[in-house]
Amino acid sequence: MALKSFIEVHPDSHFPIQNLPYGVFRPGPGSTPRPGVAIGDYVIDLSEIASAGLFDGPILKNFSDCFHQPNLNKFLALGKPAWKEARSTLQKLLSSTEPTLRDNAILREKALVPLIPFATAQNKIELLLPIAIGDYTDFFSSMHHAKNCGTIFRGPENPIPQNWFHLPIAYHGRASSVVISGTDIIRPRGQGHPSKNSPPYFGPSLKLDYELEMAAVVGPGNELGRPVDVNEAADHIFGLVLMNDWSARDIQAWEYVPLGPFLGKSFGTTISPWIVTLEALEPFSCDAPVQDPNPLPYLAEKKSQNYDISLEAHIKPAGAKDSSVVTRSNFKHLYWTLTQQLAHHTINGCNLRPGDLLGTGTISGPEPESYGCLLELTWNGQKPLSLNGTGRKFLEDGDEVIITGYCKGNGYNVGFGTCSGKIVPPLP
């Protein structure tokens, strides 16, 4: 029989008892940020559950202060046995057959916070960045994305660099400008260079783009000089979020030789508020693509798996009533797996820390409608999209981009909610 909660959860909800994603929230203005878990239209306040002594398993009974923190980093540092214990405690506590929380009105009042904000500002729940991000890395793991970008920028002969099939290419991103879903994105200014012999110009970006990505949140991490084995790498990943790696294509194209993307990316990166754990995603695992050539031994996995996560990107222009779907993709299209990414990241001895963020890179699939950014969808502005009759080459001020993702279970979804951001003009 399917697991069921005493909290009513709509069948279309992303947050049934099978999911239980982690976030950080303020129940109202001025209150202290604290960890929470989403279920249906509620957040379980984990600081209240901890204060009530209900994290009473062998690990967390001694470490429940990790739920009295303004971010999840301490909990992440505890590692997989603690994560399993927390999930099992919460699934039991929330199940329809367990009276502890169900029949305790006072505790329910304290611990269950409605996720849908009330109309009044006084009662507004605020979702915050769930982690303090020490370092943010962005990979480039979709072959279709690599091929399309290479064709657009360097032509159809050998669009994918030779190294791409041997290692999961990545660059260090900017941690300070990672923001939570719902934060406005200010159009960046910078240099562009439209043609070979003209001088560069300066101004607001003319080629502002979204990138549909997901990102892994790192758990315990590793010491400097001690790589993580690819077959143990899954124990170092707590879960996944949706990510929009906003990109200014004109700035990026001019600056990126020879040291890679910098200001074309660092003005903002949006993540969704809820971290869906690998444990909740496990029923949706699937085989990763066969890799040819065979990866070097340090990247060769006993079992190479992806997840079947349906992903969509929508654009909602200013004043429009509805958004238009522009991308329909799936996490399973990634060529390099999360575990290969993490093992590669540490093979030189580089240390990962709890809360580090590893972006997958834009997740494009083989079909044109699965391309994960406007650069690919409009072929660098040559083929404008139609959004309910309005043309789009790149993002305009007022455009809101909404990314969603979910796994389809039997009678329920394990979903990520949304990752959204609206473009606003530069400050004067």
Place this chain on the structure above:
Amino acid sequence: MALKSFIEVHPDSHFPIQNLPYGVFRPGPGSTPRPGVAIGDYVIDLSEIASAGLFDGPILKNFSDCFHQPNLNKFLALGKPAWKEARSTLQKLLSSTEPTLRDNAILREKALVPLIPFATAQNKIELLLPIAIGDYTDFFSSMHHAKNCGTIFRGPENPIPQNWFHLPIAYHGRASSVVISGTDIIRPRGQGHPSKNSPPYFGPSLKLDYELEMAAVVGPGNELGRPVDVNEAADHIFGLVLMNDWSARDIQAWEYVPLGPFLGKSFGTTISPWIVTLEALEPFSCDAPVQDPNPLPYLAEKKSQNYDISLEAHIKPAGAKDSSVVTRSNFKHLYWTLTQQLAHHTINGCNLRPGDLLGTGTISGPEPESYGCLLELTWNGQKPLSLNGTGRKFLEDGDEVIITGYCKGNGYNVGFGTCSGKIVPPLP
């Protein structure tokens, strides 16, 4: 008359009363990390000065808890007026004519910690990373370095990319692996690709290199979306450290297309423990090179200045009695100034935070002996160096690289001490 301290300072010392660089230290094993200022062979424990109520100026009397912290970030966040006040308070307190500290034996005993470690482990002072680094960025601001690297990797025709003269090129670095001087550097493993048609190999790097750099430590920072004006950028820089941006040239050459350096750099970056303030460096400012073409208006400075800082890199092979000087360079060779770097970094709205680190890139000058890394000095291994009779193409296990730097004043130096690290083999 020259400013003089009651603490005797050798004329060759890097740390006279004119300098007063900031660091963080533990007076002995197990004690709490705390901020300090170096003078001669001593560290002034700023937590003791604060506890004694001696930071009594208008700003710091209310904020002296910034000296009861395990890093300098809170002090950095206070900004330039607080930094000026602290320097003026400390210069007065340490001057030969001021009795407050000079004649108070009990306070002197508490606040003056010998910098030269005692022989016994129990009394050993430990210097720590002075800042919690949110983000580390590395620029590429020496024209000579850009030209040499471009010639080696891409040939003598157009060795410097067209964009280089229009903007200070940079990449995001890895913050987690920035370590304090004296930390061993573990030789990274990774993929190399010696020739076009062979498959990549895997193993310990065969082309391990140092890079002589300096780095700016960011002060108050800026909000997302609010760029810092180039003419106000100096107020956002607290001071400078020496930096060694260790580089594995074989890993870097294979991985860096198209997204830039990643594992070729992220195994370790060493900084010196003492941050020399811009205020202490001001007497050594000099004109920056004339820039042609003129930079775009957002990079055009009313006054474009560098600093006259003599820099050296030494290599001391395992078992050798002495080190050999391999680089003699100078900070003044940089084409792009620190303030242009910082203004460019924020022009897209990217937010900087207190404690962020901005590396200059390798500081090479025009003469061959001023080249700041082995890649340039040995022309990618083609012309080995001689270290007291021992040949060197790249770094070998046991090699210690020591970077030093100082400004020559009239009868005193304002110096940076040393930034050192020894190469050790990968862990089994």
